[in-house]
Amino acid sequence: MSTVEHEVAQTPTERAAVVNDFTIMVGTKNGSGSQTANATILRALFKMGLPVSGKNLFPSNIQGLPTWYSVRVSADGWIARRDSAELTIAMNQTTAVEDLARLAPGGAFLYPDDTKMALSRTDVIYYPMPVKKLSQAADVDPKLKSYIANMVYVGVLSWLLTIDLADIESALAWQFRNKTKAVATNMAVVNAAYEWAGLNLKKTDPYRVERLPESKTEGMIMVDGNMAAALGSVYGGVTFVAWYPITPATSLADGLNEYLPRLRTDAETGKPTYAIVQSEDELAALGMVLGAGWAGARAMTSTSGPGISLMAEFSGLGYFAEIPAVIWDVTRMGPSTGLPTRVSQGDLLKLYFLGHGDTKQVVLMPGDVYECFEFGWKSFDIAERLQTPVFVASDLDIGMNQWMSKPFDYPDMPLDRGKVLNAADLERLGGFARYKDVDGDGIGYRTLPGTDHPLAAYFARGTGHNEKASYSERPDDWVRNLERLDRKHETARKICPQPVVDEVEGAEIGIIGYGSATPAIDEARAILAKKGVKTSFLRPRALPLAESVNEFVARHKRVYVVELSQHAQLCDLVRLEMPEMAAKVLPLNLCDGLPLTARWVSESLLAREH
Amino acid sequence: MPPLPSMPPPAAAKPAVNAIGLGKTDYKGLESTLCNGCGHDAISASIIEACYEYGIQPEKLIKLSGIGCSSKSPAYFLNRSHAFNTLHGRMPSVATGALMANHLVNAVAVSGDGDTGSIGLSQFKNVVRRNVEMVYIIENNGVYGLTKGQFSATADLGQELKHQPRPNEMPPIDLCLEAIISDCGFVARSFAGDPKQVRMLIKAAFAHRGTAILDIISPCVTFNNKDDSSKSYAWGRSHGEVVNDFTFVLPREQITVDYKEGETREVTMHDGGSIMLQKLDSGKHDPTDRAAAIRLLEDARLKQRFVTGLIYLDQSRPSLAEVERLGDVPLSLLPEAKTRPARATLDKLMASMK
Numbered sequence: 001m002s003t004v005e006h007e008v009a010q011t012p013t014e015r016a017a018v019v020n021d022f023t024i025m026v027g028t029k030n031g032s033g034s035q036t037a038n039a040t041i042l043r044a045l046f047k048m049g050l051p052v053s054g055k056n057l058f059p060s061n062i063q064g065l066p067t068w069y070s071v072r073v074s075a076d077g078w079i080a081r082r083d084s085a086e087l088t089i090a091m092n093q094t095t096a097v098e099d100l101a102r103l104a105p106g107g108a109f110l111y112p113d114d115t116k117m118a119l120s121r122t123d124v125i126y127y128p129m130p131v132k133k134l135s136q137a138a139d140v141d142p143k144l145k146s147y148i149a150n151m152v153y154v155g156v157l158s159w160l161l162t163i164d165l166a167d168i169e170s171a172l173a174w175q176f177r178n179k180t181k182a183v184a185t186n187m188a189v190v191n192a193a194y195e196w197a198g199l200n201l202k203k204t205d206p207y208r209v210e211r212l213p214e215s216k217t218e219g220m221i222m223v224d225g226n227m228a229a230a231l232g233s234v235y236g237g238v239t240f241v242a243w244y245p246i247t248p249a250t251s252l253a254d255g256l257n258e259y260l261p262r263l264r265t266d267a268e269t270g271k272p273t274y275a276i277v278q279s280e281d282e283l284a285a286l287g288m289v290l291g292a293g294w295a296g297a298r299a300m301t302s303t304s305g306p307g308i309s310l311m312a313e314f315s316g317l318g319y320f321a322e323i324p325a326v327i328w329d330v331t332r333m334g335p336s337t338g339l340p341t342r343v344s345q346g347d348l349l350k351l352y353f354l355g356h357g358d359t360k361q362v363v364l365m366p367g368d369v370y371e372c373f374e375f376g377w378k379s380f381d382i383a384e385r386l387q388t389p390v391f392v393a394s395d396l397d398i399g400m401n402q403w404m405s406k407p408f409d410y411p412d413m414p415l416d417r418g419k420v421l422n423a424a425d426l427e428r429l430g431g432f433a434r435y436k437d438v439d440g441d442g443i444g445y446r447t448l449p450g451t452d453h454p455l456a457a458y459f460a461r462g463t464g465h466n467e468k469a470s471y472s473e474r475p476d477d478w479v480r481n482l483e484r485l486d487r488k489h490e491t492a493r494k495i496c497p498q499p500v501v502d503e504v505e506g507a508e509i510g511i512i513g514y515g516s517a518t519p520a521i522d523e524a525r526a527i528l529a530k531k532g533v534k535t536s537f538l539r540p541r542a543l544p545l546a547e548s549v550n551e552f553v554a555r556h557k558r559v560y561v562v563e564l565s566q567h568a569q570l571c572d573l574v575r576l577e578m579p580e581m582a583a584k585v586l587p588l589n590l591c592d593g594l595p596l597t598a599r600w601v602s603e604s605l606l607a608r609e610h
Numbered sequence: 611m612p613p614l615p616s617m618p619p620p621a622a623a624k625p626a627v628n629a630i631g632l633g634k635t636d637y638k639g640l641e642s643t644l645c646n647g648c649g650h651d652a653i654s655a656s657i658i659e660a661c662y663e664y665g666i667q668p669e670k671l672i673k674l675s676g677i678g679c680s681s682k683s684p685a686y687f688l689n690r691s692h693a694f695n696t697l698h699g700r701m702p703s704v705a706t707g708a709l710m711a712n713h714l715v716n717a718v719a720v721s722g723d724g725d726t727g728s729i730g731l732s733q734f735k736n737v738v739r740r741n742v743e744m745v746y747i748i749e750n751n752g753v754y755g756l757t758k759g760q761f762s763a764t765a766d767l768g769q770e771l772k773h774q775p776r777p778n779e780m781p782p783i784d785l786c787l788e789a790i791i792s793d794c795g796f797v798a799r800s801f802a803g804d805p806k807q808v809r810m811l812i813k814a815a816f817a818h819r820g821t822a823i824l825d826i827i828s829p830c831v832t833f834n835n836k837d838d839s840s841k842s843y844a845w846g847r848s849h850g851e852v853v854n855d856f857t858f859v860l861p862r863e864q865i866t867v868d869y870k871e872g873e874t875r876e877v878t879m880h881d882g883g884s885i886m887l888q889k890l891d892s893g894k895h896d897p898t899d900r901a902a903a904i905r906l907l908e909d910a911r912l913k914q915r916f917v918t919g920l921i922y923l924d925q926s927r928p929s930l931a932e933v934e935r936l937g938d939v940p941l942s943l944l945p946e947a948k949t950r951p952a953r954a955t956l957d958k959l960m961a962s963m964k
Binding site for chain 2: 219220221222223231234235236237238239240242263264266269271272273274275276277279280281283284285286287288289290291292293294295296297298299313314317321407408410411414415447448449450451452453454456457458459460461462463471
């Protein structure tokens with residue numbers, strides 16, 4: 001099949017150019033090495049000054065199953081997932097037919113020229129690529145030929161979209177960490193494909209990129225949420241990490257393993273100022289973290305839903321024995337093993353109530369990679385201030401995908417180590433009562449094991465205890481203790497990150513949403529505004545919910561809670577917190593394993609309004 | 611024959627204060643709430659004696675336990691030490707974290723046969739594998755006490771218990787054997803009714819840099835003390851077979867102790883102290899021989915022998931703190947200047963992500 005035949009047959013009527021606003025979908029096989037190619041395209045566009053977002057839709061598999069990568073370019077800066085693509089690169093024979101069927105009308109379909117499939121649609125444009133020929137000609141180890149084949153579509157796409165090859169090369173250099181040889185061999189294939197496309201293809205699709213007069217990505221960084229969280233933790237002074245491998249949280253621990261040795265080796269002694277232990281399971285991971293937190297370390301772990309379940313008993317212990325800890329939940333889709341490589345916000349209520357008996361935990365909810373970094377360090381301050389486990393509810397979409405961000409700001413306050421008494425304090429005070437509410441904020445004073453004073457010791461336990469940490473089954477001790485813990489929860493409500501609110505004059509509709517739902521909500525609000533529907537938006541950033549959430553709900557006629565959860569968990573929680581207004585708090589929830597789209601949010605909201 | 615556990619050791623022979631100037635009352639705990647005659651109380655008394663004699667500063671020691679009768683006992687010794695009564699079977703992970711945060715404190719962990727051998731077997735094996743430096747005492751009575759008399763993982767095969775509908779159908783787990791095959795460097799078995807041996811073993815365990823496992827048969831007078839139970843006082847007294855005699859000599863005692871050449875073998879411990887092993891040519895067990903240690907336990911299992919003493923000693927493995935290359939200051943006490951990298955490092959990182 002030659003290119004010309006298709007063009008003759010299918011060239012649509014002349015269309016206006018579509019510049020800097022489309023989505024590219026790459027269909028590949030898991031483990032085929034396409035990640036480098038996709039990340040290169042993403043970063044090259046980013047380096048051209050164009051707002052981009054990349055999403056990896058991958059299976060729970062090491063090698064062979066279908067995987068897709070979408071790159072969205074949006075001059076307006078929208079970064080939510082889109083449910084259609086204007087350009088498809090079908091590198092996986094198995095899904096090529098399906099990929100073709102899903103391509104937007106008028107879209108471009110790029111495929112290896114040896115693909116065996118019927119080019120059945122007449123409303124799209126076909127571009128075959130000589131993938132085998134060009135990759136066979138590449139000057140690399142034969143074992144790497146199938147990997148480098150992906151550079152063919154980088155070259156062809158660059159020609160089609162007019163991506164500057166200098167930006168491709170600089171993205172490759174970033175990708176290969178300036179390893180000259182790797183950059184050169186990959187670039188040679190890109191160049192060959194670009195040249196081949198120029199000689200053999202005729203561009204008839206309308207999509208292209210253009211450098212903007214003023215860069216929209218100048219000064220910005222691009223990074224995934226797990227790496228951001230790891231870095232935030234490093235700058236938060238984490239000293240102990242225990243973890244167990246689990247998708248999609250593993251790369252957070254990988255980030256710690258990468259950055260701690262680089263940034264936290266004592267210049268004077270050459271010794272690490274941290275310890276990382278890979279535990280035998282998540283249960284042991286949180287046990288270690290609580291042990292370390294009790295003994296005064298800034299201790300953390302990272303996991304996902306199944307690990308959170310295993311941590312339930314220790315979470316209750318941490319809450320009741322009042323031990324600081326930071327636990328990242330990079331949420332994936334459940335119930336059970338569920339869809340381990342798909343996103344969800346379905347752990348929220350479990351985190352909030354994790355433990356048996358009357359337990360209420362503190363949960364931080366970062367909305368983007370910037371907040372992953374910020375909450376990375378802040379979570380330790382909050383945990384040590386409140387002397388309690390602090391959960392951070394990130395998710396697979398934020399955690400594992402690449403996002404643009406303003407550069408992370410250095411922490412603007414010194415470490416808050418909370419209420420810790422040392423030997424001199426004990427001498428001055430003549431002792432202490434571990435669980436006494438001296439300051440009225442529900443938080444007692446603690447001492448660290450090893451404190452050199454005969455009155456320093458106390459007995460940490462999950463059993464009933466009085467103010468002096470002595471075993472007690474007395475009803476009055478029990479009631480006093482739980483009431484104090486509730487007071488502490490109210491303190492948490494005040495000191496945790498407060499909601500981000502965008503209130504629009506005259507808007508009757510309020511939207512509440514958090515975490516990775518944010519980009520779709522932002523874009524949906526713009527779509528709705530164009531249709532004359534005004535909305536306000538509140539993004540909670542912590543549980544317990546701030547008081548301002550009540551006020552926001554009170555000020556709006558209807559409030560939609562947008563989230564990726566089958567049971568609309570945040571909606572339930574908002575209703576629970578303000579029962580008198582529950583009737584006007586409405587769920588707008590979806591649970592299909594994919595990040596929300598602005599189209600779904602805006603259309604679903606309108607449908608509910610009519 | 612070893613004395614009964616309730617017999618206090620002769621007090622008059624001891625000085626009023628130890629090497630760091632503390633009296634024995636500085637090591638005391640709360641009054642026990644365990645049953646009268648419980649083996650665990652005898653072990654608590656031995657812990658107090660050992661800490662006193664070793665000269666351990668209570669503030670520089672942490673006590674850890676899981677859940678169960680045994681795990682209550684840290685309340686009954688060393689009031690001046692921080693303690694953490696954790697979850698059932700999960701003490702090893704908490705200990706690991708605590709001793710990473712502060713690797714300069716001593717640790718005494720108390721667990722039971724259910725806590726360690728049943729619910730906690732994975733954490734037990736993994737803490738030993740990691741070689742976290744701690745004295746890990748298993749108060750082994752073969753039965754769940756707090757829940758009123760169920761079989762634990764160390765109960766004898768075919769054993770009958772009052773509250774159990776059927777005789778025990780499962781073979782017991784040998785926790786010493788489990789420890790050895792997980793590369794534990796200090797494995798001992800003892801009997802709560804032999805406080806002298808228990809005390810000596812605890813002191814030697816303090817000198818070991820790594821996890822020291824002490825599996826101490828500690829009779830449950832309420833649920834499992836029938837004469838034919840291998841966890842009873844009667845069985846311990848009549849079947850107890852000391853496989854080797856040794857004396858632990860503290861570093862400061864070295865100069866005052868004089869052993870005749872040829873009668874003892876000295877093994878120097880990491881703290882500078884020594885284990886003086888009785889000469890082994892009299893058929894006694896050599897604890898530095900791993901294969902012999904496994905054979906000894908296997909033989910004891912087959913012949914229902916109750917062997918006590920130092921079963922295995924290997925000081926070659928580094929502790930977890932050494933593997934992690936921890937420095938002179940505990941992680942928990944590092945100042946902000948050491949734990950928050952400078953602003954310039956973040957600027958550089960941000961530039962690299964553009």
